[in-house]
Amino acid sequence: MDAFTAFEAEAETPERGTKEYKSRPGALIWFFRKSRDLWKNKYQELKVSFKLLKNRVADLTKSREFWKEKAKQAQGQVAALETQIVSLQAEVVALTSEKKTSRASAG
Numbered sequence: 001m002d003a004f005t006a007f008e009a010e011a012e013t014p015e016r017g018t019k020e021y022k023s024r025p026g027a028l029i030w031f032f033r034k035s036r037d038l039w040k041n042k043y044q045e046l047k048v049s050f051k052l053l054k055n056r057v058a059d060l061t062k063s064r065e066f067w068k069e070k071a072k073q074a075q076g077q078v079a080a081l082e083t084q085i086v087s088l089q090a091e092v093v094a095l096t097s098e099k100k101t102s103r104a105s106a107g
Contacts, residue, residue: 021028
């Protein structure tokens with residue numbers, strides 16, 4: 001029986017979410033419209049800001065990938081040039097040792 005009386009008490013209360021306002025309807029309409037327009041503008045600005053930031057992140061990511069690839073290519077060139085330097089230094093050593101041996105045998 002207690003459950004039934006609780007159900008009856010809820011049925012007698014006005015529907016949830018509805019309020020009786022004491023202000024005149026014209027003032028309420030103005031207030032609610034102003035409130036709606038403010039939050040709409042706020043979220044439209046946030047949406048634009050979000051899109052700008054999202055595009056910036058995409059641009060920076062693309063740029064970073066480009067420079068990372070460019071750096072890898074430069075490292076490959078550096079490695080190739082270093083091996084070329086080592087081989088040229090070995091040639092110089094070989095040529096100088098040849099000259100020394102040819103001078104020693106000639107003199």
